[in-house]
Amino acid sequence: MTATAQARAGSGVNVPALVRHYAVLIMLVALFVALSVSTSSFLTLTNLLNILNQNAPLAIIAVAGTLVVICGGFDLSTGAIFSVANVVAAWVALHLNSPVLGLIAAPLAGAALGLVNGAAITRLRIHSFLATLASSLVYGGLAVLITGGFLISVPAGGFTALGRGGIGPVYYAIVILALFALLSGFLLNRTTFGRYVLSVGGNAEAAELSGIRVNRIKLYTFLYSGLAAGIAAAIGVSRIGTGQPQAGDGMQLLAIAAVILGGTSIYGGVGAIWRSVCGVYLLALIDNGFDILNANPFFKDLTTGVVILAAVALSVASRRR
Numbered sequence: 001m002t003a004t005a006q007a008r009a010g011s012g013v014n015v016p017a018l019v020r021h022y023a024v025l026i027m028l029v030a031l032f033v034a035l036s037v038s039t040s041s042f043l044t045l046t047n048l049l050n051i052l053n054q055n056a057p058l059a060i061i062a063v064a065g066t067l068v069v070i071c072g073g074f075d076l077s078t079g080a081i082f083s084v085a086n087v088v089a090a091w092v093a094l095h096l097n098s099p100v101l102g103l104i105a106a107p108l109a110g111a112a113l114g115l116v117n118g119a120a121i122t123r124l125r126i127h128s129f130l131a132t133l134a135s136s137l138v139y140g141g142l143a144v145l146i147t148g149g150f151l152i153s154v155p156a157g158g159f160t161a162l163g164r165g166g167i168g169p170v171y172y173a174i175v176i177l178a179l180f181a182l183l184s185g186f187l188l189n190r191t192t193f194g195r196y197v198l199s200v201g202g203n204a205e206a207a208e209l210s211g212i213r214v215n216r217i218k219l220y221t222f223l224y225s226g227l228a229a230g231i232a233a234a235i236g237v238s239r240i241g242t243g244q245p246q247a248g249d250g251m252q253l254l255a256i257a258a259v260i261l262g263g264t265s266i267y268g269g270v271g272a273i274w275r276s277v278c279g280v281y282l283l284a285l286i287d288n289g290f291d292i293l294n295a296n297p298f299f300k301d302l303t304t305g306v307v308i309l310a311a312v313a314l315s316v317a318s319r320r321r
Contacts, residue, residue, distance in 0.1 A: 024262050024278045027307070031285045041292045049169060051284050056173035057082075057232035059280040062255040062262075063177075063184045064221075064228030066276040069259050070188070071221045072201040072268030073128035077117055078229040078255055080139035082248030085110040085233035087143050090152035090243025099159035103238060107230035113139060114226015118219035128222075136252065143245040152243035163239030173235045177277075180231065185273040197221060201268030257304075258283055261311045282307070 035042040061078050068075045085106040093102025113135075121131045154160075166172050188194035196217045199207040208214045229248070237243055261279030264271030283304060290300040 021263060021272075021275075024275050024282060024311075028278050028282045028285065031282065031289065035285060035289045035292075038289075039292055042289070045169065047288070047292075049171065049174070051281070051288055052174045052177075053171040055280055055284040056171070056177040057235050058251060058254055058258070059177050059277050060180050060228050060232045060235075061225075061251060062258040062276045062280050063181050063273055064225045065255045065259050066262070066264055066271050066273055067184065067188060067197055068128075068221045068225050069256070069264050069266065070201045070268055070271040071197045071218055072204060073121070073218060073221065074256065075114075075117065075132050075222060075225045076129065076252050076256075077113070077132040077136040077139055078225060079248035079250060079252035080136040080143065081110050081113045081226050081229040082233045082236070082251055083143040083245055084113060084139050084146070085230040086237045086247040087146045087152055087243035087245055089234055089237045090154050091146060093154045093159050094152055099154070099157065099161075102154070102159060103162055103234045106234035106237065107227055110230020110233060111223055111227040114223045114229070115219070117226065118222035121222065122215035122219050128218075140245075147243065147245045149245065154237075154241050154243070156241055160238050160241045163235050163237070163241075173239075176231065176235065180228070181273055181277055188273060193217070193220070198269060201265075201270075203269070254283065255280075257308045261308060263311070266312065279311075 041047065061082070065075055065078065088109040089102045089106035091102075092105040093099045096102070117128075117132055117135055120126060120135065121128050124131070162172055164171075167175060188197065196207070196212050199210070199212055200214050200217050204214050232251075233248070236247060258279035259271070259276045260266060261282055262272065262275030262277075264276060286300065286304055286307070289295075290297065290303075
């Protein structure tokens with residue numbers, strides 16, 4: 001054993017674990033500093049608040065998706081659920097002449113579709129990847145069916161207050177994200193449900209033998225994921241005042257990418273809410289940085305892909321150790 005290895009062993013510091021735990025935060029801070037130095041357009045209150053606001057719906061989905069991945073599952077239907085909840089909110093607000101009821105309908109619709117996902121996975125014993133891939137196609141068709149393929153425009157007013165309003169300069173979307181992230185962190189780290197989620201993701205068979213109702217925990221995580229997609233949809237549709245059947249296309253992949261960037265293990269049992277939020281905003285800074293620097297969009301996709309690949313490689317390497 002080398003002197004360095006002996007010192008590391010003696011200190012009891014698990015360097016790979018520390019890197020995995022704080023890597024996304026280090027990258028986020030480094031990119032933030034780099035962009036601040038590179039252009040004066042980045043470090044302004046307006047730009048920073050816009051980054052936080054624009055990516056709040058995605059971050060909400062990623063926060064709930066963290067629980068799903070920790071529990072050993074994948075939810076590929078959140079984008080489609082977002083689309084359905086988006087058009088349901090607009091349809092209810094327009095046809096029932098109730099903006100408030102429309103915005104409430106979005107998270108309810110999302111939770112219902114998430115419950116269907118969870119029931120399919122636990123009752124039919126289908127792997128979550130395949131089940132939610134199939135349901136995403138069904139839900140996408142449902143969103144088109146509700147709208148007939150057209151947009152549903154809702155008159156501005158109370159309906160757009162949630163997405164466009166705020167407390168001072170801080171948008172409501174940012175406040176909702178902060179509260180949702182805190183709630184989710186509390187559920188994961190301070191409740192019996194959270195301990196069960198970690199146990200099921202770590203070893204489902206051992207969890208079941210210890211008396212944990214594994215299927216029920218999985219069901220709840222997918223219900224929570226659907227609820228989050230519905231909340232995000234309420235913010236999104238309120239922001240533009242129009243229900244769109246393709247509004248959530250691609251969001252599910254970005255959410256999963258952010259969760260993996262945050263160091264949540266793709267094998268389950270390990271993860272943290274705050275790191276997934278950092279993952280979302282790391283992707284957001286990459287996007288914003290390329291825009292304000294007028295860089296070639298091809299390199300933006302390349303950079304994002306390399307960062308995600310590195311995060312997955314780190315997760316696999318940590319598991320092997």
